[in-house]
Amino acid sequence: MELTLTGKxxxxxxxxxxxxxxxxxxxxxxxxxxxxAYCFEHLRPEFASSVKPGDILVxxxxxxxxxxxxxxxxxxxxHGVKCIIAKSFARIFFxxxxxxxIVLIECDGIQENCEEGDIVTxxxxxxxxxxxxxxxxxxxxxxLLEIVKDGGLLEHCKKINKSKEV
Amino acid sequence: MGYTMVEKILMHNAGLDTVKTGxxxxxxxxxxxxxxxxxxxxxxxxxxxxxxxxxxxxxxxVVFDHCMPTAxxxxxxxHYQAGIELAETxxxxxxxxxxxxxxxxxxxxxxxxxxxxxxxTATDSHTTTYGGGGCFCSGIGTTEMAAALTTGExxxxxxEAIKVVLTGSFADGSSxxxxxxxxxxxxxxxxxxYKSMEFVGPAIKELGMDARYTIANMALEAGAKCxxxxxxxxxxxxxxxxxxxxxxxxxxxxAEYECILEYDLSKLEPLMACPQGVDNxxxxxxxxxxxxxxxxxxxxxxxxxxxxxxxxxxxxxKKVAPHVRFIVAxxxxxxxxxxxxxxxxxxxxxxxxxxxxxxxxxxxxxxxxLMADDEIIVSTANRNFIGRMGTKKTLIYLSSPAVAAxxxxxxxxxxxxxxx
Numbered sequence: 001m002e003l004t005l006t007g008k009x010x011x012x013x014x015x016x017x018x019x020x021x022x023x024x025x026x027x028x029x030x031x032x033x034x035x036x037a038y039c040f041e042h043l044r045p046e047f048a049s050s051v052k053p054g055d056i057l058v059x060x061x062x063x064x065x066x067x068x069x070x071x072x073x074x075x076x077x078x079h080g081v082k083c084i085i086a087k088s089f090a091r092i093f094f095x096x097x098x099x100x101x102i103v104l105i106e107c108d109g110i111q112e113n114c115e116e117g118d119i120v121t122x123x124x125x126x127x128x129x130x131x132x133x134x135x136x137x138x139x140x141x142x143x144l145l146e147i148v149k150d151g152g153l154l155e156h157c158k159k160i161n162k163s164k165e166v
Numbered sequence: 167m168g169y170t171m172v173e174k175i176l177m178h179n180a181g182l183d184t185v186k187t188g189x190x191x192x193x194x195x196x197x198x199x200x201x202x203x204x205x206x207x208x209x210x211x212x213x214x215x216x217x218x219x220x221x222x223x224x225x226x227x228v229v230f231d232h233c234m235p236t237a238x239x240x241x242x243x244x245h246y247q248a249g250i251e252l253a254e255t256x257x258x259x260x261x262x263x264x265x266x267x268x269x270x271x272x273x274x275x276x277x278x279x280x281x282x283x284x285x286x287t288a289t290d291s292h293t294t295t296y297g298g299g300g301c302f303c304s305g306i307g308t309t310e311m312a313a314a315l316t317t318g319e320x321x322x323x324x325x326e327a328i329k330v331v332l333t334g335s336f337a338d339g340s341s342x343x344x345x346x347x348x349x350x351x352x353x354x355x356x357x358x359x360y361k362s363m364e365f366v367g368p369a370i371k372e373l374g375m376d377a378r379y380t381i382a383n384m385a386l387e388a389g390a391k392c393x394x395x396x397x398x399x400x401x402x403x404x405x406x407x408x409x410x411x412x413x414x415x416x417x418x419x420x421a422e423y424e425c426i427l428e429y430d431l432s433k434l435e436p437l438m439a440c441p442q443g444v445d446n447x448x449x450x451x452x453x454x455x456x457x458x459x460x461x462x463x464x465x466x467x468x469x470x471x472x473x474x475x476x477x478x479x480x481x482x483x484k485k486v487a488p489h490v491r492f493i494v495a496x497x498x499x500x501x502x503x504x505x506x507x508x509x510x511x512x513x514x515x516x517x518x519x520x521x522x523x524x525x526x527x528x529x530x531x532x533x534x535x536l537m538a539d540d541e542i543i544v545s546t547a548n549r550n551f552i553g554r555m556g557t558k559k560t561l562i563y564l565s566s567p568a569v570a571a572x573x574x575x576x577x578x579x580x581x582x583x584x585x586x
Contacts, residue, residue, distance in 0.1 A: 065359075070307055091360040091391060092307070094323065099310060106188070141190050144321060153313045157215040160317060164218075 001142045003124040003149075005083045005103065007056035010047065011116045012086075014060035018072035018093065021064070027071055035071055036078035053080025056120055060086060060111060064093025073097035077152070083122055085110060098144050101152035106138040168418025170327040171394040172362035175302040175415065179285045187422075189324045195225070197279045198315060199288035201270045202230040204308050205248035208289070211312035212256070220256050221318030227262040227279055228253055229270035232526045237533045256315075268498025268524035271295040271466040275379065276498055278405060282397045282412040287311070287320060292466055292548065294386040298378030299405065300397040300415040305386075325391050327362040328353075329423040332369035334432035339583035341476065342377035343468060343546070343566035345429060346384040347437040351447035352427070359389035361424065364417055366396060369431050375404045376472035383467045384548050387444040436581050438544075439564040442552045450569055450581045459541040461486070461574040462555075463567050464495030464522075465529040468546035471501045471508075473567040478510035480571040480585060486518040487577025493535045495522045517574075528555050544573045 020043050022035055029035045040047040057076070063086035064072060072093060076084070077100040084097065085105045097104050107128050114120065120130040124145065127134040150156040169177070173185050180191040200208050205228065220226065228249050236242035253263045264273055271292050274280040280296035286303040287293065293305040306320070314320040330349065350357075363385045365378075373381075378395045385393030395401070396416035402409035436450040463469070463477050474496060486492040494514045496502040502524055505511045514521060520534070528535045529547035537543055537556025543563065545555065550562035565573070568582035 070309060091323075095310060096307065099313075138188050139190070141192060141321070143192050143319070144190060153309055154211070154215060157217065157313045157316050161216040161218070 001124075001145045003103070003145055005054070005056065005122045005124070006119060007054045007083065008052070009114055009116055009118045009120050009130075010044070010051065010055055010057050011114070012057060012059040012063070015062045015065055016043070016059055017066035018064060018069050019066055021072040022069070022075045024069075027069060032071065032074045032078050036075045039075040039079065048079070051079045051081065055081055056122070057081060057084040058086070058111060058114060058120070059084065061088045063089050064097065065090040070096050073100040073102055077101050082148070085120070085122070085128060087111065098147055099153035101148050103140070103145070103148050107135050109135045167422060168420040170362060170421045170423065171300070171364050171396065171415060171417045172302060172327055172392055173324060173421070174417075175283055175285065176322060176324060178283060178414075179302075185324050187324050187326050190321050191324060192319050192321050193285045194318055195287050195314065195320050196281070196284035197225055197227065197286045198311065199227040199229060199270060199274055199279070199286070199293075200252070200311060201228070201232055201288070201290060202234060202245045202249050203232045204289040204311075205245055205252055207308040208312055209248045209252050211309050212315070215312055215316060217312065217316045220315045223257050224259050226256075226258050226315060227274065228258065228264070229267075229273055230265040231269050232530055232532060234266045234525055266523065266525070268501070269466045269469065269526055271383065272469065272497040272501070275299055276500055281405060282401055282407070283415045287314065291386050292383050294390055294393050295379050295383040295466060297382035297385070297393040298375060298395050299401055300395055300412065302392055302394070304391050325360055325362045326424040327364050327421075328358055329417070329426045330363060330365045331426060331428045332365060332367040332431060333428070334369055334430040335372050336431045336434065337583070339436050339568055339581060339585065340431070340434045341566045341568060342373060342380040343384075344434045344437045345431065346381045347439055347447045347564070348429065348434055349427065350384070350388055350439065350445045351437070353388055354445045355387060355443065356389045358385060360391050363388070363390045363393040364423070365394070366417060370395065371398065371400065372431065374472055375400060376470035379470065380467055387548060436566065436569050436583060438569065438579070439550055441561040441563065442550050444549060444564065450565070450579060453563070453579050454581065456542065456579040458490060458544050458573055458578060460491045460493065460535060460537060460543040461570050462493045462495070462528050462535060462543060462545040462547065463570050464493070464497065464527060465545075465547035466497060466526075467548040468567050469495055469497030469501065469524075471504050473546065474501065474505045474510045475508070477567040477571040478513040480568060480582060481517040481575065482513050484517055484575050486574040490574050490577050491535065492517070492519045492574040493522060493528065494519045495527050496524050498524045531555060544570050544579065546570050
C-alpha cells in the first residue's frame with residue numbers, strides 16, 4: 001500500500017513518557033476531545049492550541065514509555081496528527097498508536113538534520129526526507145496501514161463487521 | 167544466521183519463511199484469555215464495534231479469579247455478570263468458562279490451553295507465564311482484544327532477544343524465585359523492556375514446569391514481552407505430547423542475541439525484593455530478623471504444587487509464630503486437591519495457616535488479608551508496588567515459598583538455608 005504524508009515538524013527529546021503526553025490526573029476526563037486539550041501540557045504547553053492536522057512529531061529513543069494508558073496516542077490523534085517519527089517506541093505505545101490511527105516510523109538519523117517547523121515527507125515503507133536528505137525506515141505491513149486509513153482499530157473493526165453483514 | 171525462539175514461533179504461526187528483528191508479523195493467535203477484571207470493558211467494546219460473532223468462539227477462555235467470589239457489593243457483581251453475558255452472547259465453549267476454579271495464568275497451562283509453539287494472548291500483564299512451556303504469549307489491552315477476537319488476527323513486532331544461560335543446580339534453600347529476583351536485581355525493572363528473554367543451558371533440565379512458569383511469569387517485571395524456555399522431555403511429558411512434534415521450539419546455535427546473561431544456580435542465595443520495588447533485591451541474610459505481621463503463599467508466581475510441597479517440607483510438625491497471620495492460597499482447584507492428597511494442606515492447617523480458595527486474592531489487593539499502615543508482609547507474589555496489598559504504608563517483601571515458610575515459623579525474616 002502506498003501512503004505519503006507531508007507535514008510540519010514538532011521536535012521532542014528522548015524518553016517522552018505517557019505521563020508527559022497526558023498526565024494521569026487528566027485520565028478521568030469524560031472524552032478524548034477534552035483530554036486532548038491537555039496533551040503535552042507540561043513539556044509543550046502551546047502544543048494543544050497550536051498543533052495543526054497533518055503535523056508530524058519527531059522524537060528520540062523510547063517514545064511513549066511508562067504507563068500503558070490507551071489515552072496517550074488517542075490524545076495526539078485527536079488533533080489530527082497522523083504520524084510520529086522516532087528512533088524507537090515503547091512496546092505498548094507502539095500498539096496503541098496504530099490502533100488510534102497514527103503511523104509510527106522508526107528512523108534514526110533525521111533527528112540531527114531537522115529543526116522544529118521544518119517540513120518532512122514520509123513515504124511509508126520507502127524513506128523519510130527532510131532538508132534534501134532521505135533516510136531509510138522500518139517496514140509496516142498493509143494490515144496495519146489499513147487500520148490507520150480507517151481511523152483506528154475501533155472504526156476498522158466496525159467496517160469489517162459491516163462488510164460481513166452485506 | 168539462525169533464529170531465536172521468539173522468531174521461530176512467530177514465523178511458524180504467521181506461515182513465514184523468514185523474519186528479522188523489527189519486522190511486524192500478522193499472527194492468528196491459537197488461544198485468547200480474558201479474566202473478570204476486564205469482562206465489562208470487553209463486552210462494551212465488542213458492542214461498540216458491532217461484533218455479532220467472534221472469528222472463532224472456541225478460542226476464548228474466560229476466567230473468574232480476581233473478583234471471585236465477589237468482595238465489593240454491586241461493583242464486583244458487574245464483572246461477574248459481564249463474564250456470563252460474554253459467554254452467552256458470543257456463544258463461547260462452556261468448558262472454557264472457569265468460575266472460581268483458580269488463577270487464570272495457572273489455568274491456562276494446567277488446562278493445556280497454552281501449548282508449546284503456539285501464540286496466545288490475554289488481557290493481563292503476567293500473560294508471559296506460559297513461556298515456561300515454550301508458548302509465545304504477551305499481554306494486550308481490551309480494545310485490541312475485542313478487535314483480535316473479531317478478526318482472528320493480531321500483529322506483533324519481532325523483538326530483540328536476551329539469552330540467559332543457566333548452569334549448575336540450586337543450593338539448599340534456593341529456587342526459581344531467587345533466580346528471577348537475581349535477574350531483576352541485575353537488569354532492573356526495565357532491563358528487558360519489549361524484549362524476548364530466552365532461557366537455555368544445561369540447568370534447564372534441573373527445572374520442573376512449575377519452576378519454569380515462575381520465572382517466565384516474573385520476567386514481565388523486567389518489562390519482557392515474552393520469556394521462553396526451550397521444549398524438552400519435561401515439557402512434552404507435562405503436555406502429554408510427542409516431543410518430536412514440538413522439539414523445534416528451541417533457539418538455533420547461531421541465533422543473534424542482543425546480550426547474554428549467565429547464571430550458575432549453585433551460587434544463588436535466598437533473596438528478597440524489598441519495599442517498594444521489584445528490583446530492590448537483597449540477600450535474605452541482609453534483612454534477617456525483621457519482624458513480620460503476615461505471610462502469604464500463593465499467586466500465579468508461586469502457588470503451584472511444587473511451591474506448596476516446598477513450604478510444607480519446612481512447616482511439617484511446626485507451628486507458625488503466634489503473632490503471624492499465615493495465609494496459603496493454592497493457585498487452582500486441581501492443585502488444591504493434589505495438595506490435600508499429599509497431606510500438604512493438613513500440614514498447613516496444623517501449623518496454624520488460613521487456607522483460602524484458589525484466586526488472585528491478596529496479590530492484586532483483593533481479599534483476603536489486606537494489611538494496615540506500617541504492617542509488614544512477606545509474600546510469594548510478583549509485585550511489591552505501593553498499596554498493592556493494603557494501605558500505601560504497608561511494607562511488602564517478595565520471596566520464594568521457602569523463605570516465606572521459615573519466616574512464618576520464626577515470625578521474623580529468616581533464611582531457609584540449612585533449615586531442613
